[in-house]
Amino acid sequence: MKKFPEISFQNESLRKHSSFGIGGEAKVFMLPKNEKELIQILQYVNKENINVFFSGSGSNILYSDDGFDGLIISLKNAFKNLQISDDGQILAGAGVILVKMVSKAIKKNIEGLESLAGVPGTLGGALFMNAGAYGAEISNYFISAKFLDLDGNTKIIQNRDVSFSYRASSFPKKHILIEANFKCNVGKKENIIDNRNKFSNSRKNSQPLQYRSAGSIFKNPIDNYAAGYLIEKAGLKGMVKGNAMISDKHANFIINLGGASSNDIIYLIDKVREKVFKKFNVNLELEIKLVGFKNG
Ligand SMILES: Cc1cc2nc3c(=O)[nH]c(=O)nc-3n(C[C@H](O)[C@H](O)[C@H](O)COP(=O)(O)OP(=O)(O)OC[C@H]3O[C@@H](n4cnc5c(N)ncnc54)[C@H](O)[C@@H]3O)c2cc1C
Numbered sequence: 001m002k003k004f005p006e007i008s009f010q011n012e013s014l015r016k017h018s019s020f021g022i023g024g025e026a027k028v029f030m031l032p033k034n035e036k037e038l039i040q041i042l043q044y045v046n047k048e049n050i051n052v053f054f055s056g057s058g059s060n061i062l063y064s065d066d067g068f069d070g071l072i073i074s075l076k077n078a079f080k081n082l083q084i085s086d087d088g089q090i091l092a093g094a095g096v097i098l099v100k101m102v103s104k105a106i107k108k109n110i111e112g113l114e115s116l117a118g119v120p121g122t123l124g125g126a127l128f129m130n131a132g133a134y135g136a137e138i139s140n141y142f143i144s145a146k147f148l149d150l151d152g153n154t155k156i157i158q159n160r161d162v163s164f165s166y167r168a169s170s171f172p173k174k175h176i177l178i179e180a181n182f183k184c185n186v187g188k189k190e191n192i193i194d195n196r197n198k199f200s201n202s203r204k205n206s207q208p209l210q211y212r213s214a215g216s217i218f219k220n221p222i223d224n225y226a227a228g229y230l231i232e233k234a235g236l237k238g239m240v241k242g243n244a245m246i247s248d249k250h251a252n253f254i255i256n257l258g259g260a261s262s263n264d265i266i267y268l269i270d271k272v273r274e275k276v277f278k279k280f281n282v283n284l285e286l287e288i289k290l291v292g293f294k295n296g
Contacts, residue, residue, distance in 0.1 A: 004041060007031050014063040014292075017055065017074060019120060021212040022262050023063025024292065027070055031077045035178060038073070039152035042176070045071060046150040053291055054176045056094070056125030060214055064292035065262045076122050079178055084108055088184040090141075094124030094177045098131065106196055111187030112141055114195040118203045120215075124177045130164045134199055138182075139164035145180040147172070167219055167287050208247040211255035217269060218252055218284040227276075227284055228252035234275040241267040262293075 008030050014023025032038040045052050051070030055061065058074075079095035088110045092101050098121055102113045115134040119126060130139045142164070147155045155175060163170045171177065203209070218227040231237065231251035238248040240257075242264035247253040254268050269286070276284050 003044060004030065004037070007033060007037060012072075014058070014067060014072075017072070018058035018061055018063050018214070019212060020058075020062055020214050020260075020265070021256050022065070022260055022265065024065045024067030026068040026072045028072070030071060030073045032073065032075065033078045035079075035148075038075075038148060038176070038178070041073060042148055042150050043152045052150075052174075054124075056122035056128075057097075057120060059121040060125060060129055060287070061289045061291050062214060062262055062265055064290070066292055066294075068292040073176065075124055075176070075178070079124075081179065084110065086186070088186050090182040090184065091179065092123045092182070093179045094122060094127075096123040097121070098123055098126045105184065106192055109186055109189050109192060110184045111192045111195075112136065112184045113138075114192055115199045117196050117200055123180065127180050128169055128171060128177060129167050130169050132167070134202070137164065139169070141182040141184045143181040143183050145171070146178050147175040148178060149175050166222075206250055208249040208253055208255050211247070211253075211257070213247070213253045213255045214288045216252045216287050217254050218272070219287045221282050221284065224280070224282055226252070230276045230280055230282060230284070231272055234272070234279045236272055236275055239268060239271065241271075244268055246272065266293075 008028055010028055011025045012029035013025055015021050030041060032041055053072045055072050055074045057076050075095040079093035081093040082096050082101060083091045084104055098116060098119055101123060102117050105113050115136045119131050126138050130137050142159055144156055144158045149155060220226045228251040236246050237251045239246045242261060243257045244260035244264035245255050245257055246268055247255050254265055273284050276282055
């Protein structure tokens, strides 16, 4: 990767690039500054058949302590174009911080995104994950997105071409999202601010936000209680392994008490799955992505 000296970091610690603050080294980590650079990188990756992973802010990822034997490309430092019109049309680059997009939309009396006000990460990660909270999902407002494939070709994907489900999207594999369009409605300022405050307070009261984490570890099972409830009722709240703990504030959060290893987190994940299955016959599915693990 000597071709890209300014934006390419060799043996880069992934702790710096994940909200968990956990992870070994990526062989190479790249922060392209613009589309032209990104295209050159993708074409190089394709030609050399390099193992590549696309990341935003790493707020939904557990990186392995073994690191990642390949290239990670993150758009979090660029692709910040953000345009919001008075009638609720939004154009946002993949590197835009979601919280910023939401607060700018709220300032313009645009409603619908209030529940996402506290979701960390980039717009790219949010759309890919179909981020949501308190009954709303970012896909509710999605119009179209611009992707690049590994040849550096642009692909526009319209709403009708993609399906979204709970914390998942069907966007094509090995394509990197670079910008997206949304359409929201204009609403009443007082209602929007009230909603935003209600959701933010609920987060502060229910989530262990003073610790590093990746948010909810498991998806809430369909037709059952929330994952956090099941974990709590299985008696696992507060369980500690090494420097990681199943939060005693919100049982679906595993927190890094400081210096936790990826194995500490995996141990707790396995424990939760085993105990919840035993007690409730429910198979909890991971919401977070595991990256760099041998069989993950
Ligand atoms: C305290 C806390 C609270 C949270 N609360 C919520 C919540 O309420 N609701 C919720 O949905 N999530 C929540 N999360 C999880 C996380 O914030 C979201 O999933 C977020 O949208 C991920 O964005 P990111 O940029 O960090 O993506 P990353 O974690 O970097 O990546 C997530 C996925 O998106 C893919 N991806 C990222 N960028 C691109 C791109 N440009 N092109 C293609 N693929 C890409 C990655 O490959 C990966 O599979 C929370 C996390 C924390 C730490």
